[in-house]
Amino acid sequence: MPGIAGLGPDALELTVEDLGLLLAGNSGRLKTVITDQKVISGIGNAYSDEILHVARLSPFATANKLTAAQLGSLHDAMISVLTDAVSRSVGQQAATLKGEKRSGLRVHARTGLPCPVCGDTVREVSFADKSFQYCATCQTAGKVLADRRMSRLLK
Numbered sequence: 001m002p003g004i005a006g007l008g009p010d011a012l013e014l015t016v017e018d019l020g021l022l023l024a025g026n027s028g029r030l031k032t033v034i035t036d037q038k039v040i041s042g043i044g045n046a047y048s049d050e051i052l053h054v055a056r057l058s059p060f061a062t063a064n065k066l067t068a069a070q071l072g073s074l075h076d077a078m079i080s081v082l083t084d085a086v087s088r089s090v091g092q093q094a095a096t097l098k099g100e101k102r103s104g105l106r107v108h109a110r111t112g113l114p115c116p117v118c119g120d121t122v123r124e125v126s127f128a129d130k131s132f133q134y135c136a137t138c139q140t141a142g143k144v145l146a147d148r149r150m151s152r153l154l155k
């Protein structure tokens with residue numbers, strides 16, 4: 001499964017074994033690794049939030065330290081979220097499809113709204129130019145992840 005033109009293999013073509021091999025050499029944060037198009041192509045910021053929520057994994061989990069069960073959940077979530085996205089044709093042009101796209105989302109772009117699974121409030125972590133959303137109850141055993149922007153505002 002060598003990548004073409006520097007891109008990683010297409011997410012929808014990966015078996016769970018392929019996914020395990022791709023993550024095995026990578027000690028980065030899971031969210032960063034699965035959205036790196038050089039590692040896996042086809043997973044953007046929005047769908048990575050959804051995939052991690054479905055898989056009940058922390059965005060900050062270490063990519064190469066997943067258990068076999070977690071890897072299986074990640075793979076199942078990746079296939080189901082992306083297949084669903086393709087079938088609803090909401091993969092491209094996020095701006096024009098925002099309404100429909102958002103209605104099908106569980107956590108992405110839903111900061112402050114209730115998690116559709118457990119009812120906890122969806123939280124956000126911001127970086128310099130990006131942010132992501134997650135549910136602490138579903139994904140991090142209730143642990144609130146550090147949000148640098150929030151801590152700066154509180155000072």
Ligand SMILES: [Zn+2]
Pocket residue numbers: 115116117118119120135136137138139
């Ligand atoms: Zn939840």
